[in-house]
Amino acid sequence: MIEHAELVSMMSSYGLWVLTPLAVLEGPIVTVIAGYLAKLSILSLWQVVPCVVVADILGDSLLYFLGRLALGGLSPAWRGRLGLSPHRLYCLMRGFRRNGTRILVAAKLTHAAGFAALTAAGAARMPFSDFLVANILAGIPKCLFFIALGYLFGSAYETIGKWLSGEAALIMLALGLGLFTIVYLQRRRVSR
Numbered sequence: 001m002i003e004h005a006e007l008v009s010m011m012s013s014y015g016l017w018v019l020t021p022l023a024v025l026e027g028p029i030v031t032v033i034a035g036y037l038a039k040l041s042i043l044s045l046w047q048v049v050p051c052v053v054v055a056d057i058l059g060d061s062l063l064y065f066l067g068r069l070a071l072g073g074l075s076p077a078w079r080g081r082l083g084l085s086p087h088r089l090y091c092l093m094r095g096f097r098r099n100g101t102r103i104l105v106a107a108k109l110t111h112a113a114g115f116a117a118l119t120a121a122g123a124a125r126m127p128f129s130d131f132l133v134a135n136i137l138a139g140i141p142k143c144l145f146f147i148a149l150g151y152l153f154g155s156a157y158e159t160i161g162k163w164l165s166g167e168a169a170l171i172m173l174a175l176g177l178g179l180f181t182i183v184y185l186q187r188r189r190v191s192r
Contacts, residue, residue: 037154052146053140068123
């Protein structure tokens with residue numbers, strides 16, 4: 001992980017040339033810092049938005065293909081060691097066929113579950129077009145939120161960076177899982 005002050009320096013010096021690659025590698029903190037630099041008129045806000053959205057979708061697509069290719073490259077013995085029995089893979093694929101968009105949107109909005117859900121979508125062979133649509137629908141508001149956070153409170157990027165990588169991400173995951181559980185139980189009760 002690159003130090004936050006180094007990110008600010010790199011983005012201030014090289015601008016948009018490094019913004020997209022850094023946003024793919026470092027994620028939301030780069031988006032926050034880009035919003036802050038846009039407020040300081042070092043970067044153009046109207047150029048930052050498409051750069052970070054493209055970076056978000058590119059990073060998510062790389063994780064999707066990692067899941068898709070890694071699973072295909074594993075021998076059946078390794079799949080068994082990882083607990084990926086044929087039955088579990090079938091259930092994973094069925095789950096993504098039925099609720100793939102919901103799973104991806106929830107994972108992106110909780111921030112902490114993104115890696116697992118994105119690679120699982122690839123492993124489940126979710127159609128890439130469906131994956132892309134779900135990620136664009138969830139990615140744009142997420143990117144705009146982090147840009148606004150940086151624009152409004154960017155001078156506190158160190159604190160925001162700690163918040164994004166620490167306990168707050170776990171709290172967001174827990175809240176997301178709690179909300180999912182409530183919605184699931186409510187729908188189950190209504191369907192009976």
